[in-house]
Amino acid sequence: MSKDKLFGLVDLDWRFELTKFRPVRALFKSRWFPLLPILFNLFIFVIILLAGFLGGYSAGNYNFGIMIVWILWWVMLMFVLVPVLSRAWCLMCPFPIFGEWAQRGALFGVNMGKLGGLNLKWPKALKNMWIMNVFFLVTTFFSGFFTVRPLATFILLGLIILIAFIMGLIFEKRSFCLYVCPVSGFQGLYSQFATTEIRSKDPQVCKEHKLKTCYLGNEKGYGCPWLLAPFSFRKNTYCGMCLECFKSCPYDNMAFNLRPPGADLLVDDKRGLDEAWKSFIMLGIAMVFFLSMQGPWGVLKDMVRASTLRGYLTFITFHTVLCLLVIPGIFFVFSYLSKVFSGNKEVSLKKLFINFSYTLIPIGLGAWIAFSFGIVLPNGSYILHILSDPFSWGWNLFGTKNVPWTPVFTHSLGYLQGITLLVFYLFSLAYGFRLSKQTFPGLQEAKRGWIPIFTFLTLTTLLFLWLYIG
Amino acid sequence: MKKSTVILISIALVIGFAALVYIGIRHSRGVPVRVEKPKKVTLEVQFLDKEIDVSASVSDIWQSLPREEIELMQQVTVLPWGKSLVSPLRVSAFHNKKDIYFYISWKDDTEDRDAGINTFSDGCAVMFPMGEGIPASTIMMGFMHKSNIWYWKASRDREYWLSQEKAGATDELMQTKVYADYHYPFEEKEIFVVSKDISKSAVNDLIAIRVGTLTPKELQNVQGRGFWSDNTWQVVFKRAIAITDPEVDANLEQAPPTAGQAEKNKLCAFSVWNGASGDRGGRKSISDWVELQIK
Numbered sequence: 151m152s153k154d155k156l157f158g159l160v161d162l163d164w165r166f167e168l169t170k171f172r173p174v175r176a177l178f179k180s181r182w183f184p185l186l187p188i189l190f191n192l193f194i195f196v197i198i199l200l201a202g203f204l205g206g207y208s209a210g211n212y213n214f215g216i217m218i219v220w221i222l223w224w225v226m227l228m229f230v231l232v233p234v235l236s237r238a239w240c241l242m243c244p245f246p247i248f249g250e251w252a253q254r255g256a257l258f259g260v261n262m263g264k265l266g267g268l269n270l271k272w273p274k275a276l277k278n279m280w281i282m283n284v285f286f287l288v289t290t291f292f293s294g295f296f297t298v299r300p301l302a303t304f305i306l307l308g309l310i311i312l313i314a315f316i317m318g319l320i321f322e323k324r325s326f327c328l329y330v331c332p333v334s335g336f337q338g339l340y341s342q343f344a345t346t347e348i349r350s351k352d353p354q355v356c357k358e359h360k361l362k363t364c365y366l367g368n369e370k371g372y373g374c375p376w377l378l379a380p381f382s383f384r385k386n387t388y389c390g391m392c393l394e395c396f397k398s399c400p401y402d403n404m405a406f407n408l409r410p411p412g413a414d415l416l417v418d419d420k421r422g423l424d425e426a427w428k429s430f431i432m433l434g435i436a437m438v439f440f441l442s443m444q445g446p447w448g449v450l451k452d453m454v455r456a457s458t459l460r461g462y463l464t465f466i467t468f469h470t471v472l473c474l475l476v477i478p479g480i481f482f483v484f485s486y487l488s489k490v491f492s493g494n495k496e497v498s499l500k501k502l503f504i505n506f507s508y509t510l511i512p513i514g515l516g517a518w519i520a521f522s523f524g525i526v527l528p529n530g531s532y533i534l535h536i537l538s539d540p541f542s543w544g545w546n547l548f549g550t551k552n553v554p555w556t557p558v559f560t561h562s563l564g565y566l567q568g569i570t571l572l573v574f575y576l577f578s579l580a581y582g583f584r585l586s587k588q589t590f591p592g593l594q595e596a597k598r599g600w601i602p603i604f605t606f607l608t609l610t611t612l613l614f615l616w617l618y619i620g
Numbered sequence: 621m622k623k624s625t626v627i628l629i630s631i632a633l634v635i636g637f638a639a640l641v642y643i644g645i646r647h648s649r650g651v652p653v654r655v656e657k658p659k660k661v662t663l664e665v666q667f668l669d670k671e672i673d674v675s676a677s678v679s680d681i682w683q684s685l686p687r688e689e690i691e692l693m694q695q696v697t698v699l700p701w702g703k704s705l706v707s708p709l710r711v712s713a714f715h716n717k718k719d720i721y722f723y724i725s726w727k728d729d730t731e732d733r734d735a736g737i738n739t740f741s742d743g744c745a746v747m748f749p750m751g752e753g754i755p756a757s758t759i760m761m762g763f764m765h766k767s768n769i770w771y772w773k774a775s776r777d778r779e780y781w782l783s784q785e786k787a788g789a790t791d792e793l794m795q796t797k798v799y800a801d802y803h804y805p806f807e808e809k810e811i812f813v814v815s816k817d818i819s820k821s822a823v824n825d826l827i828a829i830r831v832g833t834l835t836p837k838e839l840q841n842v843q844g845r846g847f848w849s850d851n852t853w854q855v856v857f858k859r860a861i862a863i864t865d866p867e868v869d870a871n872l873e874q875a876p877p878t879a880g881q882a883e884k885n886k887l888c889a890f891s892v893w894n895g896a897s898g899d900r901g902g903r904k905s906i907s908d909w910v911e912l913q914i915k
Contacts, residue, residue, distance in 0.1 A: 203640065203644050266621050267621050267626065268623060268626055300648075301644045301648045305641055308641070312633055312634065312637050316629075316630045316634075319626045319629060320626060
């Protein structure tokens with residue numbers, strides 16, 4: 151066992167296998183799972199799309215699509231699904247089901263024949279997060295419409311489903327999920343912080359198993375749809391938790407583990423500028439979303455809602471420059487200072503820049519969770535209304551139609567946001583210094599090089615604290 | 621799967637989605653509804669070389685004149701909204717170059733002439749828009765636009781015409797003036813002017829520029845009387861065509877021959893209160909604009 155303990159409490163190598171419980175393993179090995187959650191979500195998303203399409207006059211707070219997607223789903227993603235269950239949303243996501251169905255020619259069973267569609271390989275130059283980064287950033291240009299215009303939500307979701315299906319027909323397996331889906335990118339990034347993981351239990355078993363069925367597939371399960379090699383998983387970023395490897399492994403050598411949060415941040419595997427920029431973009435979007443949605447500046451709200459074309463273009467320009475240039479630029483300056491402070495001339499600035507960018511994952515996730523508190527506590531009660539009347543047609547399916555708008559714990563909102571930011575700041579510090587030690591060969595260099603990054607993280611947290619509760 | 625098949629499916633899906641988005645955008649603020657512009661009723665105001673005594677019973681002249689049936693609707697612009705609906709209204713009009721007369725008739729099962737606690741008087745009114753830029757719809761009381769309103773109220777009608785009858789009587793007791801609360805024996809000792817308002821006519825000649833601005837005119841120019849029989853109200857209005865003050869009196873003179881059709885035709889609107897249904901104030905039935913073709 152390692153002696154490296156997070157906050158001196160939990161060994162970073164600590165794992166607790168949840169699939170050692172037979173019902174859990176049986177569930178993971180069943181072909182009904184995750185098909186049933188996917189079909190359930192497909193049903194929900196059909197209602198969401200219909201509500202978005204038929205939304206008409208209904209305001210955002212009384213529209214099923216907007217409430218479920220931007221209040222319930224988004225908050226669930228940020229509160230539970232990503233920080234606890236890694237990419238559990240990808241496990242139950244209905245968006246790629248049509249493309250996958252077309253590829254496999256079967257919805258339930260395993261088709262051992264050649265996959266349908268054109269089955270082309272995704273271009274090598276695009277095998278990274280850049281498209282997802284751009285797609286997600288562009289999506290946020292329309293954030294002023296998604297929460298108030300049902301049709302905008304319909305168009306966004308419809309577009310994602312359409313692209314997922316067409317890409318499923320053209321490219322192999324889950325190329326869309328891996329390289330294009332805007333939701334996939336930030337989930338992959340922040341799932342490195344998750345408290346669960348899918349890994350092989352015993353590497354020796356995998357090594358001796360010459361026919362890598364987890365990659366190639368067999369009659370029990372498909373080869374990894376995410377084009378990964380499950381036997382050598384080291385971090386969560388690109389594992390969509392489809393559970394096919396549990397089904398196809400003849401030795402039950404795959405495990406679903408509990409682990410200390412953020413364990414993947416120290417895994418030096420496939421780190422790159424694309425992931426670094428993803429963390430900058432997420433940080434910038436959290437900032438801009440707060441300013442435009444929860445801040446007191448009406449002029450910004452008008453800009454985001456495109457009250458005037460000039461204002462809207464100003465917002466897009468400011469938002470893009472902030473996310474793609476300003477935040478990375480400032481971080482670059484602190485990275486350069488880190489190199490100067492460390493006195494080390496061997497470690498490249500690029501490596502330093504990339505490695506330290508992973509310190510932004512905990513505070514970025516913390517900022518999003520804190521932001522989500524500001525969404526769900528004031529607005530969550532609307533969900534009870536729209537569950538009973540999803541199309542604003544006057545239905546009262548569950549007798550909750552007349553539940554009035556009831557903000558919950560909003561008097562504690564600032565405290566919750568502040569505590570969240572501070573807790574995740576501590577995680578950033580905890581992993582930041584470890585990353586410094588990983589980056590610089592000497593301990594003294596690591597300590598000196600850590601100072602500018604520590605300063606950056608502290609200033610960033612103070613900025614968010616000022617924004618959210620200042 | 622063939623490449624051409626994938627391309628065909630993709631194109632079909634993209635076109636389908638684009639069509640959905642197009643329909644969605646078209647309908648995103650509700651389903652487009654084709655609204656037929658309602659045809660305005662035109663009321664012919666014929667020249668008739670006759671004079672009517674409005675205090676007497678309803679003249680037989682009205683039977684010979686063309687009569688327009690006008691649909692009314694509840695007033696729903698300003699609270700309190702109308703609850704009951706009186707419709708239709710039958711209207712006739714004529715002029716003798718000196719005076720102009722309007723005849724209004726509608727079905728009403730009860731004759732409500734008392735205004736008291738939870739009892740409301742029947743009534744009707746004619747509104748004439750004044751000046752330029754007349755609003756497209758009648759709405760209420762001119763709606764930011766000056767209007768002259770002739771307001772006949774059954775309770776006032778009884779009060780006024782009773783006082784007229786008493787004034788003509790030889791009996792001294794009968795000559796006592798009648799007030800709003802005409803059973804009150806100390807009326808003469810009252811100091812508040814409002815309690816001594818003696819109607820100069822059964823019709824209140826008013827001006828208004830929007831809700832809340834209803835004001836009786838200094839000079840009351842309109843006479844009228846209403847009769848209820850056979851579950852029907854028949855009310856006749858009379859006013860001199862020549863106006864005393866163009867600022868507050870509706871101009872009902874015949875337009876010169878050179879004027880265009882739009883200028884020739886004046887506009888008016890009607891409203892009715894059914895006291896038995898709780899109509900009072902804004903709670904009433906109203907018509908859209910009616911064109912007056914003064915010949």
